[in-house]
Amino acid sequence: MHNKMLKELLGVNHRIIQAPMAGGITTPELAAQVSENGGLGMIAGGGLPPEKVKEAIRRTRKLTGKTFGVNLFVPMTFEVTETQVQKAYERLRPVHDEFGLKQADITPPRYEEAVHKFNDQIGTVIEAGVPVCSFIFGVPADVQMERLKEAGIITIATATTAEEAVAIESAGIDIVVVQGFEAGGHRGAFLKGSEDSQVGLMSLLSETVSRVNIPIVAAGGIMHGRNIAAALVLGAAGVQMGTAFLSVEESGAHNLHKNVLTESLNVPAVLTKLFTGRQARAVKNKFISEFKAFEEEMVAYPVQRSLTQAFQDASKAAGRIDYAMLLAGQGKYFARDLSARQLIEALAAETSEMGYEI
């Protein structure tokens, strides 16, 4: 029943959502190609100012007449003092020195500004008439939910525990994405700390299926039709895939990022707070190993990001993976060098071999 409901709700032929991936990875070309081939293409709007979200929507619309969605970050409060920022910066100074970088701009962004930006991003999605809007790091406030509902927008939110999925359903969200421990990128935990929200997809799906009635989309380590079939067996209505789409031709991921997936087969994708202040799963590199001992000296999301962004960029520009943030899930072994269309076709065939349709 949920399968049909999910496809109808999203207006798609296949129950595959291409995960929104911030940082220029999910290009309009990628989102459009996924939608053109029956899945749901997603624009990663979270880090973008409203006018850039508008621009991405416009560019995607030029490439497809099919349904696609926009993803936004629910702002979270944070506490960071100037002293903590200075201390963290001092700890990171050797990396800046290695790349010849001057002291980064460490004016902490303000929470109130993030809330204002979030409101404007929602306004942009509504004005543009985008049919689907997904969220990570929480659920929008009641007033924002009302605006979205009034506009007839289908809402999706991310849960890392069954408890979060229950909260998402209670908030009136239409679809929940359950993000297993395997997942690449930032942990979406919002009720308890990320450390207390690390449930593997198999357990997370089973528990969530027992506790909520809205359609559940499985995410985390889904790279192959076999994974899709397994998620469907466990009661998922569909899947959301990030790392699998990261390596496709239309993805805007840096070549270093794409190559590391296929070349560093025996390097694990680990959880770290070092890049942004929030736990995220990334391919282990020199920075993660060297600074692991100092993780607690680093500052909260999103301030930590402004302390590391300059050397992340410099590392990539120098063709070095050492200090770059290479987000990826535990299923990275199965990353494929295909076009989005070829990947979706392969997934459809593999899932069908297991006796299921995508």
Ligand SMILES: Cc1cc2nc3c(=O)[nH]c(=O)nc-3n(C[C@H](O)[C@H](O)[C@H](O)COP(=O)(O)O)c2cc1C
């Ligand atoms: C590079 C990268 C960037 C991501 N950026 C976002 C984002 O902007 N918004 C979001 O909701 N999820 C983001 N995610 C998480 C995905 O939505 C999803 O939970 C995850 O990719 C699933 O695990 P998988 O990578 O093993 O498929 C990102 C994941 C990756 C790998």
